Amino acid sequence: MKSLYILGTRGIPARHGGFETFAEKLSLYLVSKGWSVTLYCQEDGNGRSWESDWCGIRRIHIPINRKGAVGTVLFDWLATRDALSQDGLFLTLGYNTAIFNLLQRLKGQTNVINMDGIEWRRDKWGPIAKTWFWLNERAGCWIGNHLVADHPKIKEHLATRVSSDKITMIPYGGDEVLSADPARLEPYGVEPGQFSVIIARPEPENSFLEMVRAFSCKPRRHKLVVLGNFTPELNPYHRQVIDAASDEVIFPGAIYEAAVVQALRFYSRFYLHGHRVGGTNPSLVEALGAGCAVIAHDNHFNRWVAGPDAAYFKDEAACSELFDLMLTDDAAVKRMKSASRKRFQERFTWEQVLREYEDLLTRWYPTK
Structure with a gap:
């Protein structure tokens, strides 16, 4: 043995x-x-x-x-x-x-x-x-x-x-997620397809501030759920992110219950991934497995994982422009979700x- x-x-x-x-x-x-x-x-x-x-x-x-x-x-x-x-x-x-x-x-x-x-x-x-x-x-x-x-x-x-x-x-x-319980969304006041999600450690190299500012610069008629362990009373960067958020941004804290996180991914319109440093990030792989439409920071780490059909931004202005264009483009979202599942099956099961x-x-x- x-x-x-x-x-x-x-x-x-x-x-x-x-x-x-x-x-x-x-x-x-x-x-x-x-x-x-x-x-x-x-x-x-x-x-x-x-x-x-x-x-x-x-x-x-x-x-x-x-x-x-x-x-x-x-x-x-x-x-x-x-x-x-x-x-x-x-x-x-x-x-x-x-x-x-x-x-x-x-x-x-x-x-x-x-x-x-x-x-x-x-x-x-x-x-x-x-x-x-x-x-x-x-x-x-x-x-x-x-x-x-x-x-x-x-x-x-x-x-x-x-x-x-x-x-x-x-x-x-990662695990493939083909279904999730929509009732898991109720505590956060969001409905399927009417919100996007960020799931990461709230650190500068994960572009939290840029993504939250890009979303919050104008009314979106959409929600952004930002998961992470925020301690604004101790961490100045966390305070910056929270202060930059509009009233359409929700901070539920860190969530460790797998069924809840899966539902938030599965029913989101977009999964936002701001990581600028690292290799194959587990959260991005899990987003592909849940069939998320991915908006990611534009770097060679994320491009190899998410593939050519994800949407990419270099800075805050480009991220805001993606929200402007894609929050109403249902055909693009459908295409991106299908591409994520295909990419997941190709390399990440x-x-x-x-x-x-x-x-x-x-x-x-x-x-x-």
């Missing part, structure tokens, strides 16, 4: 983000194929680690009494230290603490690293954090036995560090993605 150990996520079942969802999907898939899968989980608290079984997956729970980035770094260190005593293949999701994986390389363990996005380019990080991420990206490229890039442009970027033969491109996956991961991990499984 092949044994895989997964590092770099906060744990499963998924509650936090894209990597956790991927880790859950991959673990369940591999277990169904006869693999033994162990995954490290970060827990709040003190004391010794413990183990549990979830759907046939072995989980090693490591309690951490620190919050934020410091707690994550400590968890990664303790998980890597424990992994040194294990036998099998290792998959590390993210390179943020890749320097720790040097110990595995020195011990002769085989470690495949998913290099995620170009974290050090994100606006939200200060100079110290950007330097840390830049150094760990370099370290991950050297230390990993093989690398996974989730986007062709990420592979091109990594190939400036190491040979492209050391990198396999496998994108993120979990069946495709997980099969490609199994093939890669099988090729890299250590032989003794």
